Amino acid sequence: MKISIKTCMILGFVSIVVIVFITTLLLSSQVLDTKNLFAISNLLVLLIFIVFSLILSLIITRLITFPLKKIDKSMKNVANGKIVDTKHLRNFTKFSELEETIDSYDLMMEMIKKNNFDLNSQQSKTEIILEHMADGVIAFSITKQVVHMNKSAQRLLQIDNAYDTFDKIIKKLNCDLDFDKIMYLPNYKSVEIKIAVDENALNIIFIPFFSNRLSPMGVIMIVRNITETVKLDDMRKEFVANVSHELKTPLTSIKGYSETIMNGDLTYQEIVRFSKVINQEANRMGRLVADLLQLSRFDYKKVSWKKMMFSLDEMAQNVCEKMQFSAREKNHKLECIINVKPPNIYADRDSIEQVLVNIVSNSIKYTPEGGAIKVYVGSINNDNAYVKIIDNGIGIPQKDLNRIFERFYRVDKARSRKMGGTGLGLSIVKEIIDGNNGTINIKSEINQGTEVSITFPTK
Template sequence: MKKWTEYVNSVQWKLVVIYILLTIMAMQLIGVFFISRLQSYYLTDLRNDLHSQANMLSDRVGNALQKHKYGAKEERTKEITELLNLLVFLKSKDQTSTVVNILDEKGFIVGTTSSKQSEMKKRLFNLPAKNTFSFRSDPATGQDYLSYIQLMKRDGRLVGYIHIETSLEKTYETIRRITEILIKITAVALFTTGFLIIILARTITTPVKEITEQATAMAAGDFDRQVDVRSKDEIGRLAMAFNHLASHLRTAIAQKEEEKEKLESVLANMSDGVIAADRTGKVIVKNNWAEKLLDRKIELGEPIFDILSLSEPFSLPLLEERQTFLERNANDPEETTIIKITFTPIKPHGQEEVGFVAVLEDVTEQEKLDRQRKDFVANVSHELRTPLTTIKSYLEALDDGAIHEPELASRFLKVTRQEADRMTRLISDLLQLSRLDAKKSRFNKKAVQVEEMLEEAADRFAFQCREKSISLTLCITDKLPRVYADRDKIDQVLDNLISNAVKYTPEGGSIAIVAAKRPGGMVEISVADTGIGIPKKDLGRIFERFYRVDKARSRRLGGTGLGLSIAKEIIQAHEGEIEIDSIYGKGTIVSFTLPACVPEVVQ
């Protein structure tokens, strides 16, 4: 009886019971949630299939119903049957129990995919006034069906209905099979977890027992302090053993050595350099990263000011925290390193300062980013100030009397409106860049036909090209796969590149839009022109924000200096690349790549 009570009170037994109960509860909750979400997923997917099928049929079948509204019914039935055979795709997805019916405006079936010809001319009653999903249970077979009715209208008038009905038996069967698998997995997981928990509990308690026995043996001497023992399990016995161990000096020494090793390990693996010095400035501790940052060997006992070479050394002893910056290789912009040094005095509790610690941090990138931020703010301020100054001067001129001269006032207002539009475009581009930088811009990616997208882009600029007598050609070398992209965002990129080509191509020049498939599954799209080109020295910075080759010409043509930056962010968000090549005075080629659709993505 005594052994049984000891076993029940043991940590091992408590761990086993608690972990098994937690595992059972977790698996039950996960199972209920999983089955619920699985059923919701399959039903949602099935609704989407029915909706997609109805949308695919709606236009052409609706046109057929309208065209043959007063014609021969045989021709209408024949054409609708042909359209059903051509456009119905649900059967290809193993949904053999799916039936598609086409009804006229009175509810009579005029076309069906059912093998039962008796379904023809049958009339459905109680048809809804809007697109509706519904469930139906067949009392004869006990099967459940999902139905979808979509209205077809032409010129605001109802011409017919699309009725699609599919059996839910296969969906339920799939869920049942997955449920059975989940139950089996749960049983196996529970058994395995229980076995592992027992092993884990024994792994925890066995060493505890051994440590207890060893501590008791080591502390078989005098002791004064005791730890309260509040239980009779292994933890309680361990507390009794440590009552002996607490007074042992060897433990304190071991802990001190362990802390020293930890400190050395931390110093060796820190990403910042650390140098500790005594009150006189002699080095007493250093790590490898400090030597790497300073690119020199540091010897213990060496004066710290000889190592750091500060422009303004401070007096010792150090009484408060100080910060300074050390710039290395200042004459070479590419190799310049900026190191922030933080000096902190070492003051043991209740004692005077005994030394100080210098923490060295490489802040080169932060300083560069801060400089870029300041340049960006300056550029934005300049870009906004220029149109605001123009608007203010013209408004002042109008206020001074120009408003009473209709022709002059109209011209001033036109200029003011143009400058306001320019600021609007600039702010819009800045907001879009901000969303792209913060990864908050949504991308509605889907399969896109490259040929169709490029043809529409060429059509949008055909009129501008004819006005400037520019030859615009579209060249697609071979059959291209569809790309996985956001059509609106890629249209924005194409519009920007083609617009730039039209702006900087003189009259009589030419622009070519070329698309080809790259090895590796990427599709490359290029916009080439015979314009003024870009000097070689400017090519490396052409994608920078607000960077312009010819600032006066760019502003006159209405550019914000952000178009190529936005294009680069959009292409990179599509996991593609964008690059530019140009010969000054001869022309420019801008190319970008987009990923091709794989079968899994298309489906």
């Protein structure tokens, strides 16, 4: 049964009034005369009443303070981040007013629990995002301590948890930055630096962050890997430089020879010779522009492959026949050998022919006079069809092998240019092979020769 504190107070008040009343009665009847037995019994009653009042007040005090202490302890737990169940508190109170306090306390706990849940789910969401971000993120407190560092930051900067302060990290990165200058940047701007860590080019941004009241809280460091962008940018610059250079060389020749012809005073033979050079250089420019256009069509996915079934061995034989003339010019022996007749392949016929012509012409170009060039055709388990073009030419150094498919990449620029090469042949080959689900592999040994293997699926 619950009673109100008010009732308790009234009870206490009534008991005091009763005590005072009885005491007055006893005094007025001179009960304090010890010879009077009646008076002694009255004195005893008075004492009992006093003791009773004392006990009653002790009980009431305890009934009020005990649940209050419990509530106070629970509140301290809540302040320390613990969620407290309030059910047990109800067992400690007998007062309706305290029940109401516990109800309010319950309501507050419900709100805290809900807010805590929202906060936790928000926090775990943020943590998951931060952990799975490709960019590195480090948060520093105002005392320069690391308060958060994601895995990407550790990987990109090659640091671990031992790097727990701004100074340690900045020292490792070998850059000159002042934390306070970042913290108190005018207009809350950011500081951006570019550094290299191992093979990676990194773009690092430092941004100060603030509380709601705009007081500084710390600095966020964002680390972005820009290696690919830098590489692409370099490639673009190199490409533009290459195209300009490749066009400038024949243009200079055309301009020079045509001016010489225009100036007169030349024999007929000289005019014919110079006109031939002009024609050759114009052809070279035409080839270059055609190659560039083809590559740009690949880049913009404007190529529509006309795929059909055809026999790779027949095509290889045709290409060998076509190329016999240029092979003979350099006294090469060019042979086509069918190891096993492969099943037909499904690909763009004209493009695959362009691939074979390109590779055989490379073998002819980069093999010194009197070389041997062999074109093998076959199949492994009837699952695929392969062509292997093997020469015994100058070969390609190992260090150049993985760059050989890059646009304009030539092992020996001067030599290749002298032979009329633009350095675009193998990049076109690679695009065609990829577009027809094939694979290409190049093995080479310097001064021993080169083997180019091309494979197409047949199923």
